[in-house]
Amino acid sequence: MEILVCIKQVPGTSKVEVDSITGVLKRDGVDSKMNPYDLYALETALKIKEERGGLIKVITMGPPQAKDVISEAFMMGADEGALVSDRKFAGADVLATSYTISQGVKKIGEFDLILCGKQTTDGDTAQVGPEMAEYLGIPHISNVLKIIEIKEKSIIVEMDMADTVEVAEIQFPCLLTVDKDIYQPRLPSYRKKIETKDREIKMITLNDFEDKDEKKYGINGSPTQVERIFPPDVNNDRETWTGSSSQLSLKIATKLKELKFI
């Protein structure tokens, strides 16, 4: 069984601020880590491999230093890794990112199952997984809570649908995005770190793609444009209300209604 896991390097902290005067992003240090939700996807892959055997490949897209998350995946037990990186991918939005990774996946070759985390902590969109599945022409299921059974040609999963839980069987090849807590991710192993320190990380650039049309990547392949960024309004209002009980209770009800809690 060939399992591909998509991982991403994200900033180590979400404490990013924008300078309200200059409009410049202020980042504290350059600390980075693997997107925490991806750890669940990787753990799911490792559990499936333990049961059914097979090969786990991880793929990431980003600058050269994003190789670090692949090394980390090796320490957890991934077998192979590839970094999709090119200056021409700069400024990619969700659509261009999904297309780029799907081209990288095609370059890597055959697969039965692609696993993604449910979202990233820096983009927070949860959109790249489903868009990749579309580009690869395979079905997908989002928010998988549990793997119930792995069959020869399909997998049975439990998915979260807000008020209900659905059990569905999906044929390979397919893509699943897994929810947090599907399995407890293992820690990277020191032994594996030593074993894999020289393991090759495949580099994939635009030239390796089947579709080399520059217009489909990076800023040129991105339909969305960020017009501006600005700091949010912070609600620091402090109000004190006094009066008769009937006035006060009515005031509370009115405010709750205005805030859409009623």
Place this chain on the structure above:
Amino acid sequence: MSRLICNQDKVNETNVQELINVCPFSAIEYISGKIEVNAGCKMCKICVKKGPVGVMEFIETQEIQVDKSLWKGIGVYVDHVEGVIHPVTFELIGKARELAKVVNFPVYCVFIGHDIKEKAQELLNYGVDEVFVYDYEELKDFRIEPYTAAFEDFVNKVKPSSLLVGATTIGRSLAPRVAARFRTGLTADCTILKMKENTDLVQIRPAFGGNIMAQIICPNNRPQMSTVRYKVMDAPEKLCEAKGKITICEIDKSKLTSNIEVLKVTKKEVEDNISDAEVIIAVGRGLKSEKDMAMIEELAKLLDAQVAGTRRLIEEGWIDAKKQIGLSGRTVKPKLIIALGISGAVQFTAGMNSSERIFAVNKDANASIFNVAHYGIVGDIYEIVPQLIENIKNSGAEFCVR
């Protein structure tokens, strides 16, 4: 084609470090006497705007513009499970009508499912001009391929300029799939939407964990797509008279095949966990006896809230230990917390002071809970809570406008 270029001749010893530092993504490098931009670049163009003058330049060439006049109307995806329409749908209809007014567009709904024809009628009471219904047995359960196919058919048929989809489990799975099929932009979890005169949709969403707001447009592609979470927009008032029409759409059944089979659907057993609660009613020592928990429970029920408490009430045994807020209990960050009869010791407030909206009712005007509350109400919970319950009950009555 757009690109970022570096005028190497303008780079010198004095400005090179300034240039490298200006990039928040560390994407500018100085390698053997040349400035290189690596793959970490997000094309934020800060180096052009704020870096040394004239060094970095952004070259933009005119792109082929989409003919925006061919794309009219605002479409809303009707989010539902087995025909029960999710309320986010009505909120989006309200927003769509507001946006449509700016450019004189119609508002459409696309309703995909099985046995839903009659349910579509309800949508007409919210001011939708036309509801497009795809009613097939294959669409009974949400499965990605047939739902995407029906959605695609709707877009091709109607050519809506913008599409709004609820950021529910289904919406967050379906919208990206449709966006990729049309190679168009999709902005997740928008909190503000505005319409420009030229029909471009201005989409604003929190970025980087909510510390920054990003204003996003999709100027060269149609349809423009956004997802919006529940309770972000206002629901429109229900109209007494239904307006608009329902169109039953046909689709080639071969497009409705799927590699997914839904085997079982079960109602979720919700285990109350105050850490995940959106609304919390917290009680403290202002509550005099266990039987008074009844009025607290009643209020909580009306607000779809969970009941939590201070350590004192846990020790009294009136509230389960899992429901304790504070340093020795849980930390909560709900959208709304109402603190009733709680003095506000730091051991308690440390576990809840990052909640989005904090209401506090306390008899003592000097109680420290008022230092963290957004709305501090000086009064007796035994008088206020029963009246508040009545007020909420009265406001819940369904009415419509003519």
